Amino acid sequence: MRSSLPKLVATDMDGTLVRSDGTVSDRSHEVLARLRANGVVLVGATGRGPRLIELTMRDLGPADYLVLAQGAHIYDIGGPLPVLLHAMTxxxxxxxxxxxxxxxxxxxxxxxxxxxxxxxxxxxxxxxxxxxxxxxxxxxxxxxxxxxxxxxxxxxxxxxxxxxxxxxxxxxxxxxxxxxxxxxxxxxxxPHGATKATGLAFVTEALGIDPGDVLVFGDMPNDVPMFAWAGHGVAVAGAHREVLAIADEVTGSDDEDGVATYLERLLDG
Structure with a gap:
């Protein structure tokens, strides 16, 4: 378990933050709000493409950036409207x-x-x-x-x-x-060269954040690049074996609000 707050937290959506019934709990949203209130940058990192940006923003709640389409499309969502920062096809x-x-x-x-x-x-x-x-x-x-x-x-x-x-x-x-x-x-x-790791690197380089100060959550093979890149990776229970093999820790499943559980312990520690 990490002993201090990271500078940036990135979470996968489906199967990680989003539960199997397609919802995100109030508990998860409350914990993510606490995280941002403590000065931590919050990023949604997902395979979902730009066509699902409204759904993703609703599922994630107030946040700072979205890394969409496996890292190919990056948005600043900290203001009143999303701003496209980077796009690859x-x-x-x-x-x-x-x-x-x-x-x-x-x-x-x-x-x-x-x-x-x-x-x-x-x-x-x-x-x-x-x-x-x-x-x-x-x-x-x-x-x-x-x-x-x-x-x-x-x-x-x-x-x-x-x-x-x-x-x-x-x-x-x-x-x-x-x-x-x-x-x-x-x-x-x-697109060639587009992964969640390259998308997050785009964000952290712009903010001057070292990858070692990044905490990521995920569950599937498309999350492996960001687990290899980030300072600390937490898999949810039931994650794909490729993710479990590279994860630093394992938390509860999506249906158990595993991301929220981990972050609560970090915030309350």
């Missing part, structure tokens, strides 16, 4: 090449892409892609979805587990095409 041609390499290895996969950055912009999906969340989608041909710059892409394969699909993506996709990670039920392909 991945060429559709790079995603097309990455998908072709994966399909050459394992056969057909299902693809969805996030192209729009406006709030609630629809995802573009292959025919039959069963998007598991209550968000707008549009079925489009791949030649159309992979034309132009994208925020990121999502892959599913009926023939294998998520971990196995991620392993294939990591093995066959050259890093200069895109970054492969997972943050739930799908593999995500983000």
């Amino acid at each position: 991945v060429p559709g041609a790079s995603i097309a090449r990455a998908v072709a390499l994966v399909e050459a290895e394992i056969g057909p996969v299902q693809l969805a892409v996030e192209a729009g950055t406006a709030v609630n912009s629809p995802l573009w999906t292959d025919v039959g892609f069963a998007w598991p969340y209550p968000e707008p989608t549009e079925t489009r041909p791949r030649a159309e979805t992979l034309h132009g710059p994208l925020v990121k892409a999502f892959l599913m394969a009926e023939t294998m587990s998520l971990d196995d699909l991620l392993a294939v993506c990591r093995r066959v996709i050259p890093p200069q095409l895109c970054e492969a990670s997972s943050s739930g039920g799908m593999v995500e392909l983000a």
